[in-house]
Amino acid sequence: MTLKALLLAATLLSAAAVPAAAQNTAAPAAAAPARNEAGARLRQLFHESDEANLRRNPISALFRGDFRYADRLGDYMSDAYYAAEREAAEQELAALHRIDRNRLNATDRLAYDVFEYQRREDLADVQPQMLALTAVRPLNHFSGFHTFYPVLASGRSAAPFRNVQDYNNNVSRHRQYAVLIDRAIGRFRQGLASGVVETKLTIRNVIDQLDTQLRDAPEASPFFGPAQNFPEGVPEADRARLRAELLAVIRDQVFPAYRRLRAFLNDEYLPRARDGVGLSSMQGGAQLYARLIEKNTTLPMSADEVHNLGLSEVARIRGEMDAIRRQTNFSGTLAQFFEFIRTDRRFEPQSREWMRERYYEIGRRVDARIREYFSTIPRSRLEIREVEAFRERTEAGGSYQDGTPDGSRPGIFYYNAYDLPSRRTSGMETLYLHEGSPGHHFQIMLAAENEALPAFMRFGGNTAFVEGWALYAETLWDELGMETDPYQRFGGLNDEMLRAMRLVVDSGIHARNWTRDQAIQYMLDNSGMSRTEVVAEVERYIAIPGQALAYKVGQLTILRLRAEAERALGRRFDLRDFHAQVLMTGSLPMPVLERKIRDWIAERQRG
Structure with missing residues (x-):
């Protein structure tokens, strides 16, 4: 967020x-x-x-x-x-x-x-x-x-x-x-x-x-x-x-x-x-929810389509989670594995200071590999900062605040240390990829710093692109050398599961009369998230309907376009070039992004 x-x-x-x-x-x-x-x-x-x-x-x-x-x-x-x-x-x-x-x-x-x-x-x-x-x-x-x-x-x-x-x-x-x-x-x-x-x-x-x-x-x-x-x-x-x-x-x-x-x-x-x-x-x-679905996804999707897409993604990700369970030789069920991740003290941050230093270390590891996959790096530096005490109880686990295009104010990755024992170390690498680099910091600041763009493309945008890119950035864990530990990989899947569950839960709450407790239980049953995290998430969906739908829809669109480009271009496909095509014209509605990438594919094929 x-x-x-x-x-x-x-x-x-x-x-x-x-x-x-x-x-x-x-x-x-x-x-x-x-x-x-x-x-x-x-x-x-x-x-x-x-x-x-x-x-x-x-x-x-x-x-x-x-x-x-x-x-x-x-x-x-x-x-x-x-x-x-x-x-x-x-x-x-x-x-x-x-x-x-x-x-x-x-x-x-x-x-x-x-x-x-x-x-x-x-x-x-x-x-x-x-x-x-x-x-x-x-x-x-x-x-x-x-x-x-x-x-x-x-x-x-x-x-x-x-x-x-x-x-x-x-x-x-x-x-x-x-x-x-x-x-x-x-x-x-x-x-x-x-x-x-x-x-x-x-x-x-x-x-x-x-x-x-x-x-x-x-x-x-x-x-x-x-x-x-x-x-x-x-x-x-x-x-x-x-x-x-x-x-x-x-x-x-x-x-x-x-x-x-x-x-x-x-x-x-x-x-x-x-x-x-x-x-x-x-x-x-x-009437309002139908409007919010289209506004946040930039696509004419119905609440039923959103809900069914979410159920499909939840089923797929559960399968990958179960593979991690087997890889770690955990003898219990997947539900028991969730509870193990949720409650075992080995996954608790040691202190607020430890949490900060761990994020610093993750940032250094990403910085060491990032230029291999991105041709342009933001000029603005990225600062890591803890969420202020007066708002930490109801804030998400992480968030990003953009810097200024001239670099005088850095971009800020905020991490939340509220109720520290409930925070899971297994999700830290994924959170940094999403909120920091190459997620929100790259997408927002590369657009803002690009003076060749008109203003509304530098600074405006839509949630499907902004959050879709950040969720896509999580999928670059392998290229960037992250999640080499199976528990960190589970953390990545757990975060992806969160975005898939959002499709189910948001539409369940706002179109199918789900209760708060029903939504909380669904998320606990399908992830290793702590109750504190789940409660904050569910109350967020209640407060801002439809916003959480944008993540998965945007990510799936970008992943589909990348796969389409890889198939069409074969050896001529360049991931750095693809990322530049996605990022360097600001936040685009999904239909406009699709047209742009397909035009780029056609141009590369002619060349």
């Missing part, structure tokens, strides 16, 4: 999608030759769309290292915001369709297709009938400002703290944050009135998250972090004032807003929240 800028707006800021961010570049000069006129108009459209999007979504700009709007948080969740997003998508699609696609070169046609796809998706998400199901559920324990923003404000994320102006901008954002918290309460009230409400489970988790943040004094909160260690760019004479202003806005505006949200959720909302955990129990849930 990512915390990267690519998905921040879509999955962390609101239940309704926010259009992808774009780059900060000078407007392209118009091309003089008539044959280039269509391409010049296309690039101008991309630039204008990008600039307008950054103004509407200033947090996206922050994560790109563009600080022109750093004093703003954005007008998220307001009627005006959704109307502006809808109008922008409509106008930009109309402008795109005035450009003759047939007069574009192959690269520009690809960009045309991706832009058209993304803007149609954006437009679908801000239609009134869809907002009636999403905007009125503005946050839950896995998606919301209340967990994202403290990290942003901590001084350890994208928001800059270099000088006095940066600190002033931070205080300005805090004031707007308190407004957004109150706006979220207003949206929840709309949902109560219309009958579209969150689950009791997710709201209880939100209340727990708020309690965790309110438990500390303002001075001990992540918000006060920037005042604990001023940079040289902040004069000594200004520090006392800045410290006092920061403390005042936390104490007098942010924390009171948190208390208002907590009181509302606990006293008014929770009693009227729904007991059923799936969208199947929510008014309009079937």
Whole structure:
């Protein structure tokens, strides 16, 4: 799972999608030759769309290292915001369709297709009938400002703290944050009135998250972090004032807003929240889930197709797991082998420090082999960091936050050490391949650093490609010299099983009325995951329906295209070249990726 800028707006800021961010570049000069006129108009459209999007979504700009709007948080969740997003998508699609696609070169046609796809998706998400199901559920324990923003404000994320102006901008954002918290309460009230409400489970988790943040004094909160260690760019004479202003806005505006949200959720909302955990129990849930399947997979799949694909993959992977059981001479059943992996102390991390050092060592091993299979390596370095204590209980086992294209902020691989005895060492290599290198770090940063791409291809994307690539990266364990120990290989299969089970469980919860306990038991029966891990996963699917479907669908698409290329090209197949074809034009919808790879195969065959 990512915390990267690519998905921040879509999955962390609101239940309704926010259009992808774009780059900060000078407007392209118009091309003089008539044959280039269509391409010049296309690039101008991309630039204008990008600039307008950054103004509407200033947090996206922050994560790109563009600080022109750093004093703003954005007008998220307001009627005006959704109307502006809808109008922008409509106008930009109309402008795109005035450009003759047939007069574009192959690269520009690809960009045309991706832009058209993304803007149609954006437009679908801000239609009134869809907002009636999403905007009125503005946050839950896995998606919301209340967990994202403290990290942003901590001084350890994208928001800059270099000088006095940066600190002033931070205080300005805090004031707007308190407004957004109150706006979220207003949206929840709309949902109560219309009958579209969150689950009791997710709201209880939100209340727990708020309690965790309110438990500390303002001075001990992540918000006060920037005042604990001023940079040289902040004069000594200004520090006392800045410290006092920061403390005042936390104490007098942010924390009171948190208390208002907590009181509302606990006293008014929770009693009227729904007991059923799936969208199947929510008014309009079937319509929303159908939309989320297509949005997350980029394919027109039904819930039944998703469920059956998952069952097929679970059966296949169980067979490979059983082969590992036999290889290790384990005498019990596969279910007993799962319990052995789940409970035997040899698979427990020794300490948080040991866990960190182990990930450092895994990273060094991957770095030693990575250039054999990738022709381009991200310029941005990859940092390994533990998930912060205030959010670790409900976070996934690992996540990634992207760096800046200029390398001034590294990409970050987060690992979760919460409930340390429940973490399994057998999954560490696979987790690093997925979240770090060559998974999310390569896919996101190679696109962001490629200035030849238009902004929406550098920084935008879809979950099927982003997570599909990261899951595909796990399959490179053999090439990269990972998982040589059978237990580490089992860890790889266990993670692949997780993604296959997601197809079954997500569709089971949201289309087949599965209960939380039913979903948990299914995952325990088919994997070596600990109960702590399984509970976090199931509650994630409850909170963000459909997102977890993208991993396996995207991975299977990439694997199928690689096999197709290997068959067609034979000895002329080059894995480094294939990886470049997949990665170097940003995150593509699956149908567009298929067309691109097949065109590349045909070109190689002609050559």
